[in-house]
Amino acid sequence: MKRIVFIIxxxxxxxxxxxxxxxxxxxxxxxxxxxxxxxxxxxxxxxxVNTGKTDLDEYWTIYYNQIGGVPVxxxxxxxxxxxxxxxxxxxxxxxxxxxLAPGDTLKFTFRCRGGVIKETNHPEGAYIVLRDxxxxxxxxxxxxxxxxxxxxxxxxxxxxxxxxxxPDGNYMYExxxxxxxxxxxxxxxxFPSPKKIEKTGGNSTFSQSVQxxxxxxxxxxxxxxxxxxxxxxxxxxxxxxxxxxxxxxxFSSTNNERYELEIKDSQIKIAGASAHGVFNGCQTLLNILGxxxxxxxxxxxxxxADEPDLHHRGVMLDVSRNFSTKENVxxxxxxxxxxxxxxxxxxxxxxxxWRIEIPGLEELIAVGSRRGxxxxxxxxxxxxxxxxxxxxxxxxANGYFTRDEFIEILKYANQRHITVLPEVDIPGHSRAxxxxxxxRYRKYIDADPQKAEEYLLIDFxxxxxxxxxxxxxxxxxxxxxxxxxxxxxxxxxEIDKMYNDAGLKLTVFHIGGDEVPRGAWEGSDICREFMKxxxxxxxxxxxxxxxxQVLPMLAVRGIQPAGWEEVAMRGDTPNPKFANSNVxxxxxxxxxxxxxxELPYKLANAGYSIILANVxxxxx
Numbered sequence: 001m002k003r004i005v006f007i008i009x010x011x012x013x014x015x016x017x018x019x020x021x022x023x024x025x026x027x028x029x030x031x032x033x034x035x036x037x038x039x040x041x042x043x044x045x046x047x048x049v050n051t052g053k054t055d056l057d058e059y060w061t062i063y064y065n066q067i068g069g070v071p072v073x074x075x076x077x078x079x080x081x082x083x084x085x086x087x088x089x090x091x092x093x094x095x096x097x098x099x100l101a102p103g104d105t106l107k108f109t110f111r112c113r114g115g116v117i118k119e120t121n122h123p124e125g126a127y128i129v130l131r132d133x134x135x136x137x138x139x140x141x142x143x144x145x146x147x148x149x150x151x152x153x154x155x156x157x158x159x160x161x162x163x164x165x166x167p168d169g170n171y172m173y174e175x176x177x178x179x180x181x182x183x184x185x186x187x188x189x190x191f192p193s194p195k196k197i198e199k200t201g202g203n204s205t206f207s208q209s210v211q212x213x214x215x216x217x218x219x220x221x222x223x224x225x226x227x228x229x230x231x232x233x234x235x236x237x238x239x240x241x242x243x244x245x246x247x248x249x250x251f252s253s254t255n256n257e258r259y260e261l262e263i264k265d266s267q268i269k270i271a272g273a274s275a276h277g278v279f280n281g282c283q284t285l286l287n288i289l290g291x292x293x294x295x296x297x298x299x300x301x302x303x304x305a306d307e308p309d310l311h312h313r314g315v316m317l318d319v320s321r322n323f324s325t326k327e328n329v330x331x332x333x334x335x336x337x338x339x340x341x342x343x344x345x346x347x348x349x350x351x352x353x354w355r356i357e358i359p360g361l362e363e364l365i366a367v368g369s370r371r372g373x374x375x376x377x378x379x380x381x382x383x384x385x386x387x388x389x390x391x392x393x394x395x396x397a398n399g400y401f402t403r404d405e406f407i408e409i410l411k412y413a414n415q416r417h418i419t420v421l422p423e424v425d426i427p428g429h430s431r432a433x434x435x436x437x438x439x440r441y442r443k444y445i446d447a448d449p450q451k452a453e454e455y456l457l458i459d460f461x462x463x464x465x466x467x468x469x470x471x472x473x474x475x476x477x478x479x480x481x482x483x484x485x486x487x488x489x490x491x492x493x494e495i496d497k498m499y500n501d502a503g504l505k506l507t508v509f510h511i512g513g514d515e516v517p518r519g520a521w522e523g524s525d526i527c528r529e530f531m532k533x534x535x536x537x538x539x540x541x542x543x544x545x546x547x548x549q550v551l552p553m554l555a556v557r558g559i560q561p562a563g564w565e566e567v568a569m570r571g572d573t574p575n576p577k578f579a580n581s582n583v584x585x586x587x588x589x590x591x592x593x594x595x596x597x598e599l600p601y602k603l604a605n606a607g608y609s610i611i612l613a614n615v616x617x618x619x620x
Contacts, residue, residue: 024051024141024142024143025050025051025052025056025128025130025141026048026049026050026051026052026056026128026141026143027048027049027051027143027144027146028046028047028048028049028062028064028123028126028143028144028145028146029046029047029049029145029146029147029148030044030045030046030047030122030123030145030146030147030148031045031046031047031148032044032045032116032119032122032148032150032155033045033109033154033155034154034155035115035116035117035154035155035157035158035159036115036154036158036159037111038111039159040113040114041069041072041111041112041113041114042068042069042111042112042114042115042116042158043109043110043111043112044068044071044081044109044110044111044112045107045108045109046091046107046108046123047105047106047107047108048062048100048105048106048108049103049104049105050100050101050102050103050104050105051102051103052102053102054102055099055100055101055102056099056100057099058093058097058099059130059131059132059133059135060092060093060128060129060130060131061090061091061092061128061129061131062090062091062092062126062127062128062143063084063088063089063090063125063126063127063128063129063373063383063389064089064090064091064123064124064125064126064127064145065087065088065089065123065124065125065126065383065384065385065386066087066089066121066122066123066124067087067116067121068112068114068116068121069112069113069114069115070083070112070113070114070471071083071089071110071111071112072110072111072112072113073110074110074111076096077094077096077108077109077110078093078094078096078097078098078106078108079091079092079093079094079097079106079108079110080092080093080094081108081110083471084382085382085384085471085472086351086352086384086470086471086472087384087385087470087471088382088383088384089123091108115158117155117156117157117158117169118156118169119147119149119150122145122147123145124145124385124386125383125385125386125387125388126142126143126144126145126388127140127141127142127143127373127388127389128140128141128143129373129389140373140389142388142389142390150169153170156169156170157169157170185291186291186300187288187291187292187299187300188288188291188300188302188304189291190284190287190288190291191287191339192308192339192340194284194304194305194306195305195306195307196303196304196305196306197302197303197304198302198303198304199300199301199302200264200301200302200303201301202300202301203298203299203300203301204242204263204264204265204266204267204268204298204299204300204301205241205242205266205296205297205298205299206242206266206268206289206292206295206296206297206298206299207240207241207242207266207295207296208233208234208235208295208296209234209235209237209239209240209241209242210229210234210235210236210237210240210241210242210243210244211236211237211238211239211240211241211242211243211244212225212226212229212236212240212244212245212246213243213244213245213246214245214246214247215246215247215248217248217275218246218247218248218275218278220275220415221246221275221278221279221282222246224279224282224415224416225244225246225282225285225286228282228286229244229286232286232289232290232295233295234295241266242266242267242268243266243267243268244267244268244269244270244285245267245268245269245270246270246271246272246278246281246282247269247270247271247272247278248271248272248273248274248275248278249271249272249273250273251273253273253307255273255307255308256273256274256276256277257272257273257274257276257277257280257307257308258272258273258277258305258306258307259271259272259273259277259278259280259281259284259305259306259307260272260281260303260304260305260306261281261284261285261302261303261304261306262302262303262304263299263300263301263302263303264301265301268285270282270285275417276342276417277307279337279416279417280306280308280340280417281304281306283337283338283339283340284304284306286338287338308340311342312342312343312611313340313341313342313343314341314342314343314344314345314421314611315336315341315343315344315345316345316346316347316423316613317329317332317344317345317346317347318347318350319346319347319348319355319401320347320348320349320350320351320352320353320354320355320425320432321350321352321353321384321385322385322396322397323353323355323369323396323397323398323399323400324396325399326401326405326408326409329344329346329409330408330409330412332344333409333412333413333416333418334416336416336418337416337417337418341418342417342418342419343418343419343421344413344418344419344420344421345421345423345510346420346421346422346423347423347425348401348422348423348424349368349423349424349425349429349430349432349433350425350429350431350432351429351430351431351432351468351470351472351475352371352381352384352385352431352432353368353369353370353371353381353397353400353432354368354369354400354432354433354436355369355399355400355401356400356401356406356422356495357400357401357402357403357406358490358491358494358495359403359494360490360494361436361437361440361455361487361490361491363436363437363439363440363443364432364433364436365400366436366439367379367380367381367435367436367439368381368432368433368435368436369398369399369400369432370391370392370397370398371383371384371387371391371397371398372389372390372391372392372393372397373389373390373391374391377435377438377439378439378442379391379439381431381432381435383397384397385397403498406498407498407501407502410498410499410502410504411502411503411504414502414503414504419507419508421508421510421562422495422506422509422510423510423511423512423562424491424495424509424510424511424512425511425512425513425514426477426488426511426512426513426546426550427476427477427479427484427513427516427543427546428468428475428476428512428513428514428515428516428517428520429468429475429512429514429515430457430475430476430477431472431474431475433457433477433487434457434458434474434475434477437455437456437457437458437487438456438457438458440452440455440456441453441456453483454483454486455483455486455487455490456481456483456484457477457478457481457483457484457487458474458477458478458481459478459480459481459524459525459526459527461524461525461526462478462521462523462524462526462527463523463524464476464519464520464521464522464523464524465519465522465523466517466518466519466520466522467517467519468515468517469515469517470515476516476517476520476521478521478524478526478527479521479527479542479543479545479546480521480524480526480527480529480530480531480542481526485549485550485553488550488553489553492509492553492554492557492559493557495509496557496559505558506557506559507558507559507560508559508560508561508562508584509554509559509560509561509562510562510563510586511550511561511562511563511567512563512564513547513563513564513566513567514563514564514565514566514567514588515564515566516543516566521539521542522539527539527542530542540570540571544570544575544577547567547578548577551578551581551583555582560582560584561582561583561584562583562584562585562586562611563583563584563585563586564585564586564588564613565585565586565587565588565589565599565600565603567583567585568583568585568603568606568608569603573602574602574603574606574608576606578608579606579607579608580607581607582609583608583609584609584610584611585603585608585609585610585611586611586613587599587600587603587610587611587612587613587614588613588614588615589615590612590614590615591615600612
């Protein structure tokens with residue numbers, strides 16, 4: 001799911017100095033070379049064009065982001081390229097560099113570990129920092145990156161092995177060709193397809209004048225249907241020509257989302273086993289009307305019977321890596337309802353950002369929700385992905401949900417029979433939280449040491465060496481610190497209160513739990529002493545200990561814990577310690593190429609509840 005190769009180092013903050021962007025002095029062009037130029041490496045080329053009016057001297061650094069590999073610099077090149085953090089790199093003049101005159105172009109070719117087969121993996125978020133001879137920053141500029149299109153096969157293919165074939169461009173083209181044949185469609189060609197559609201003969205007219213009847217228990221569903229019909233140009237009144245009736249019916253079915261929709265004599269009846277079933281029937285009607293393209297419309301008389309096979313039908317929205325506003329999330333909820341989905345999994349926190357307000361821990365959003373050019377991350381995080389240097393810019397790098405906004409999202413989703421499942425990723429993938437709590441520590445350490453350490457997440461003396469799946473070296477909270485558990489409990493409580501204030505019950509809380517890198521905690525004396533105290537002999541036991549503390553926090557509040565598959569794993573096999581519990585395991589690593597497609601079955605057979613979150617499918 002999240003196995004993307006990423007990149008670290010830090011440079012200089014201009015924002016705090018008040019230096020702003022001025023005239024763009026250069027342009028940047030990127031060209032992909034060959035994958036496998038030497039075994040395990042590909043070739044990158046940047047063309048730096050001086051578009052200014054003066055020579056480009058040696059006092060500059062260009063920063064950029066790319067989902068790619070660590071540069072392998074040549075000793076005789078005019079520039080050096082270096083990995084900073086995760087997707088974050090820079091390049092700067094080497095000893096061989098000569099000043100670039102106005103209008104001239106410098107070609108810089110270097111190799112990187114790994115491979116790139118898609119134009120969408122081109123460098124993004126580039127900016128240049130200009131300095132004077134004393135090293136003081138003069139100005140900072142975002143630089144758009146022009147991409148030379150991939151036109152040669154060696155750019156979109158790479159050497160593979162029989163053990164690990166890779167779906168390159170040619171393979172994907174062949175797969176997509178299966179969908180090239182035209183398919184005949186009618187008004188009932190909707191998604192997801194209803195289980196049973198029986199055309200009963202004749203047609204009914206759906207006019208612009210609609211009368212909507214419903215039971216009192218269906219006020220919410222009727223109001224939402226009315227809103228949608230009016231958006232299609234219908235007038236809804238007590239004297240409408242077309243009658244739409246909503247009703248609750250006992251179908252003697254174990255599926256409370258079952259509904260039946262009947263179209264006959266210009267009347268439509270939607271009967272459901274529950275309000276949710278009726279709501280789903282309303283979505284089917286709206287989709288049929290959408291296929292007619294205009295109202296009034298002639299619709300074949302029909303009887304539709306439908307119910308979902310799966311009780312958990314969800315989509316994960318990752319707002320941590322790239323933020324999406326409340327307004328966009330509400331629009332997404334509408335589309336999820338249209339497709340009869342019932343779970344919105346909000347990935348609220350990760351290494352790259354923290355996106356939800358937690359009262360009492362203001363640093364989480366003050367520091368953790370913004371990314372920009374910084375030396376020490378005391379005010380915001382270093383850049384990631386494609387959004388440049390400015391931590392105050394209105395881009396997906398920056399932003400968070402206020403408490404009130406999150407409550408509004410919860411209410412909006414609940415009206416549409418969608419459960420919002422929050423995820424706070426711990427103990428790995430926690431870099432944003434760690435940096436925010438470090439900033440809190442620095443803020444209070446002189447005046448109130450106890451407050452400074454109250455929610456501290458790391459051991460400052462920890463010398464552990466590790467590299468996470470996304471190439472972070474500092475993204476795991478210290479599970480031997482009592483302050484780590486105070487932090488986790490504080491976050492759970494505050495999010496739980498938001499659900500209560502929305503009039504809802506928080507039933508499932510996703511703790512992430514994935515991709516804790518090998519080597520974490522090994523260099524912490526605090527962890528070593530803690531292990532001796534607890535009689536532990538293997539550093540891996542610390543992860544189990546962490547879960548043993550967090551799961552009861554959730555249980556006492558009546559909340560089911562969920563996590564990625566690693567929560568239920570011990571190495572490559574199911575962890576018997578948490579089997580037959582109520583831990584909900586999201587299985588993402590189901591790639592046949594990695595021989596892991598049997599994992600969900602192994603976990604289910606070991607006693608875990610399973611949600612399939614196949615990495616081979618889509619992630620929003």
